[in-house]
Amino acid sequence: MSTKIVIENLIKIYGKKHIAALKLFREGKTRDEILQSTGNVLGLADVSLEIGKGELFVIMGLSGSGKSTLVRCINRLINPTSGHIYIDGEDIAHVDEKRMREIRLKKISMVFQRFGLFPHKTVAENVGYGLKIRGVDTSHRRQKALETLEVVGLEKWADYKPTSLSGGMQQRVGLARALATDAEILLMDEAFSALDPLTRGEMQDELLRLQKELQKTIVFISHDMQEGMKLGDRIAVMKDGAIVQLGTPEDLVINPVNDYIKGFTEEVNSAQVIRVGSVISKKVSLKIGQDSISSGLKKMLNHNLQFIYVVDDQNKPIGLVKKKNLESSLKQGKEDIKTIMETDFPIVDTYTCLEDIFYLYKQGFPLAVIDEKKEFQGMVKAVDVLTSLGEPN
Known part of the structure; x- marks a missing residue:
């Protein structure tokens, strides 16, 4: 598997005294010590990892662990304080905003937790919105939207408004919108957490089906270990802005590195994770x-x-x-x-x-x-x- 995303020594500090906070971090101070000294929050603490092309990579952690900060740094919705983010060898952490917009339009799509659909637009118009921003004409947008809706099983709902759809169907529209741009990378931040358990399971199955067919590079954020174990080729578990353990679902269940990982995996059905x-x-x-x-x-x-x-x-x-x-x-x-x-x-x-x-x-x-x-x-x-x-x- 070739590498699609490389993250090196990524640090994010929230606050106006980030230079002083960065100095303290490099001196070995803890997250709490940095907060007490500067009032700044250490969001990412020297994160390094690689994500393969076509990999479904899950980032997990409790609230405040840094997982959402990390995924938002990948498309520069949040600018890192220090470090590098390489996509296809290009360090996007240090490109200008014009180039970053091009990358977002062509290479990266994002699926949000709350769907993010426009209620006044039809399902097809929502799906084609990214193409509209790119400058694709109306007829081609419509054609691509219908093709993508067919992939997620919603072609019959193309001319309805999102409010006519269930939560699971709306999330399928959000997923179709991300797919319609043919972006190579999908970022999914707690994409299924707003759904009821049954619909959530159905969407997980749908994502696995689509991934088998399309082979996108997917970075999926979740706080639910069962979900992460079901979806992830590999999982990175975060705490206090740092990666505690990175490995396959099986690695985490069989060889947890500490009690924090054990706590995460103790409720997991091992029979669904351990391989023959x-x-x-x-x-x-x-x-x-x-x-x-x-x-x-x-x-x-x-x-x-x-x-x-x-x-x-x-x-x-x-x-x-x-x-x-x-x-x-x-x-x-x-x-x-x-x-x-x-x-x-x-x-x-x-x-x-x-x-x-x-x-x-x-x-x-x-x-x-x-x-x-x-x-x-x-x-x-x-x-x-x-x-x-x-x-x-």
Whole structure:
């Protein structure tokens, strides 16, 4: 994945004495000490991160953590006090306002928490508003608006006013407006937090569907860990203007760096976050054409296995054998694994969530785990899953 956004040593201080406050920060003073000495608030405390092209990157934190300040610095609705913000290699933290307007028109769109729709304009006019500012003529604006509304399932509502729509539908209009400009980057600041829980879940699913199709670079702000875990390829958790931990949802659940992160993740359903690839217990296998029944039994005894998978010469699983069948066949003088190999076995890829695999254990077999190339990565027993979910942070 190539890098789309790079943020380096970003600092934001609110207040008139920002130079003095910046000096104190660089001397190692805390946020509270800076506030007490200068009356200024440290909004961002030396933030550095990279966001990949096509990544859905979530920034989380409690109120006052700096998450909204950070996303607003990315499109310069807030000007940073110090540091750099690179978009496609261009440091937009230090461009003039004319260039910044061009960047906002062409590269960055924003979806707001409260929809931000014009009540006197139709849905189609709202969606086409960014194109109007860009100077696109009326007929092309209308065409693009209708095409984008179709993407979010609202083409039939094009000529209605926003007040005729439900909250979820209005947020879809806001999302369509952001998409209509074909901006490469979407900034979404608490975009779904004003919605009821059911509609919020539907909008999360809609965003994931659209992202799979459009592959935008999305920076999504949220205070809800369940939402962040569901949406984010990676998550940055902030506190007091700084990033406390940055990683995949799985990283945060399995390896929280401190009690603050533990507190954030303790209510998360781990089965929806932890991936199969993290709980593989045994990687040993038998290779067709190389291993015999006797060598296979030896491997199983060495690794204390009751089941073992058989792979072909491309390391793809093609069957499973049971220890008791190997022992029985060996007594009969057989050596061909194919004669006792079962070909109806459960298989799953490394990226599948644990919640989605429970039903596969109905056959009583461990699961064969494969990667994106369909190659065997190991197996996962039911006890491995239960152990991983039972371990406290």
